Amino acid sequence: METILVLDFGGQYKELICRAVRNLNVYAIIESGNISLGRVKEINPVGIILTGGPQSVYSENAPKCDERLFDLGVPMLGICYGMQLMTHMLGGEVSSGEVGEYGQVNVTCDFSESDLLNNIKLEFVALMSHRDVVSVPPPNFQVTAKSPNAIAVIENKNRKLYGVQFHPETRHTKFGKEIISNFLDVCGVVRKYRLKDYVSEKVESIRKHVGVKGVLLGLSGGVDSSVCAALLSKAIHGQLTCVFVDHGFMRKDEGDEIEKIFSKFDLNFIRVNAQERFLKAIEGVSDPERKRKIIGNEFVRVFEDESKKLGNIPYLAQGTIYPDIVESGGEFGSTIKSHHNVGGLPEKHNFDGLVEPLSGLFKDEVRKVGIKLGLPPNLVNRQPFPGPGLAIRVMGEVTHDKLEKLKQVDAIFRHELESLSKKPSQYFAVLTQTLSVGVKGDERTYDYVVALRAVSTDDFMTCEYSDLPNKLLRKISSKITSEVQGVSRVVYDISSKPPSTIEWE
Numbered sequence: 001m002e003t004i005l006v007l008d009f010g011g012q013y014k015e016l017i018c019r020a021v022r023n024l025n026v027y028a029i030i031e032s033g034n035i036s037l038g039r040v041k042e043i044n045p046v047g048i049i050l051t052g053g054p055q056s057v058y059s060e061n062a063p064k065c066d067e068r069l070f071d072l073g074v075p076m077l078g079i080c081y082g083m084q085l086m087t088h089m090l091g092g093e094v095s096s097g098e099v100g101e102y103g104q105v106n107v108t109c110d111f112s113e114s115d116l117l118n119n120i121k122l123e124f125v126a127l128m129s130h131r132d133v134v135s136v137p138p139p140n141f142q143v144t145a146k147s148p149n150a151i152a153v154i155e156n157k158n159r160k161l162y163g164v165q166f167h168p169e170t171r172h173t174k175f176g177k178e179i180i181s182n183f184l185d186v187c188g189v190v191r192k193y194r195l196k197d198y199v200s201e202k203v204e205s206i207r208k209h210v211g212v213k214g215v216l217l218g219l220s221g222g223v224d225s226s227v228c229a230a231l232l233s234k235a236i237h238g239q240l241t242c243v244f245v246d247h248g249f250m251r252k253d254e255g256d257e258i259e260k261i262f263s264k265f266d267l268n269f270i271r272v273n274a275q276e277r278f279l280k281a282i283e284g285v286s287d288p289e290r291k292r293k294i295i296g297n298e299f300v301r302v303f304e305d306e307s308k309k310l311g312n313i314p315y316l317a318q319g320t321i322y323p324d325i326v327e328s329g330g331e332f333g334s335t336i337k338s339h340h341n342v343g344g345l346p347e348k349h350n351f352d353g354l355v356e357p358l359s360g361l362f363k364d365e366v367r368k369v370g371i372k373l374g375l376p377p378n379l380v381n382r383q384p385f386p387g388p389g390l391a392i393r394v395m396g397e398v399t400h401d402k403l404e405k406l407k408q409v410d411a412i413f414r415h416e417l418e419s420l421s422k423k424p425s426q427y428f429a430v431l432t433q434t435l436s437v438g439v440k441g442d443e444r445t446y447d448y449v450v451a452l453r454a455v456s457t458d459d460f461m462t463c464e465y466s467d468l469p470n471k472l473l474r475k476i477s478s479k480i481t482s483e484v485q486g487v488s489r490v491v492y493d494i495s496s497k498p499p500s501t502i503e504w505e
């Protein structure tokens with residue numbers, strides 16, 4: 001399959017680059033910036049994109065790529081740090097800019113020598129986020145666009161090497177899609193990639209990878225692991241065992257609902273009731289990262305126990321998707337939070353290997369794959385639910401009593417939102433650690449504050465809070481405070497991501 005290789009130097013938009021390329025019908029994957037030459041040759045990409053990154057090329061540990069990549073004859077596009085790295089490694093000069101550029105700036109083009117700026121306007125706005133600048137391009141590179149304080153585009157048409165200081169992958173750059181598409185033209189792509197190719201390619205590679213051996217899938221009943229189950233079932237039906245671990249942090253009645261749904265499918269499905277085991281494992285722990293890690297660890301221990309009972313199943317499959325990996329921090333990126341199925345996975349486990357067939361996809365792509373595989377829309381369109389469940393929605397230490405309170409509050413909130421014709425992408429309740437004074441009847445109370453969170457988003461990498469009708473919020477608040485013992489106050493979270501994340505922990 002023709003592939004664009006995106007080399008990661010820690011830039012926060014690398015996944016957007018990948019997705020922009022895939023949306024133009026070319027398959028794209030991300031690998032670490034210091035990938036070996038041999039591995040690049042194995043992947044045999046039609047083009048290479050170097051991402052941005054938080055470092056300066058002059059920093060002590062500045063990430064670099066193998067310099068022989070520039071001589072492969074494969075077209076390359078450096079973005080932001082990627083452009084500066086290309087400049088630095090090929091004999092140009094990078095210097096610290098006097099003012100830096102952050103946000104949308106005007107870029108002015110010179111088309112005469114340009115491949116990248118074909119068919120776009122003479123002037124356009126682009127998203128910049130840099131301090132360093134390319135002050136002298138490498139030998140034989142032309143400057144084809146400038147911004148007020150920087151060289152914006154450099155090109156070496158003979159060697160097919162290009163650099164842009166701005167971020168064409170974000171929607172804040174006016175002709176970003178066209179610029180990436182122009183680069184793909186230079187790569188000579190035929191643009192045949194479709195999501196169904198992902199499915200058939202994965203089916204083949206799963207079969208090749210696991211051979212005739214068994215695979216144990218951790219099935220949570222969420223979108224990702226359900227789609228993963230469908231994909232694995234298509235690839236290696238008889239070899240698959242799906243294990244649903246009820247850790248006790250599911251929403252109200254959810255464990256039973258999941259069992260009911262999956263018992264109907266033609267799958268080897270096992271439910272493990274491990275509520276006490278998990279609660280005990282996080283007893284007294286209030287740090288969110290530790291909770292996540294302990295829960296991730298406990299999950300794998302349960303899977304190991306189940307595998308043993310079934311005669312040692314060699315492979316463990318997980319529904320890890322791309323944003324899980326990004327948020328858990330790449331080699332040069334920073335960890336936002338450890339998603340339980342990635343960062344939380346202990347290094348030592350008894351499985352011979354992992355199978356994560358969805359790890360290159362975004363949520364909306366996963367949903368589309370689910371539909372293609374014949375899963376019912378109500379399952380595929382479920383809102384996401386984090387692996388550690390309500391344990392990261394009870395702030396601080398988790399107890400049975402707090403969990404029960406949160407389950408009731410959350411059930412009321414979710415039930416009331418069911419009536420909306422256009423629902424938020426994700427909505428849930430959080431039990432905070434704050435107690436506040438209230439009055440019930442003529443009595444003073446001193447009880448929990450709960451927070452409600454409802455967000456709209458396409459990819460869960462960023463979000464806006466949802467504008468819920470005031471009347472509905474008032475009704476929900478009154479229901480919660482009158483029906484749930486021990487809750488004195490309800491607040492509505494009006495933060496966006498960034499700077500806040502969707503979950504509170």
Ligand code: XMP
Binds near residue numbers: 337384497
């Ligand atoms: P954040 O809180 O990082 O959440 O903005 C982004 C999306 O990811 C979900 N989430 C998780 N999913 N395991 C998962 O499978 C996790 O540990 C986890 N943490 C957060 C979250 O619900 C939101 O949809």
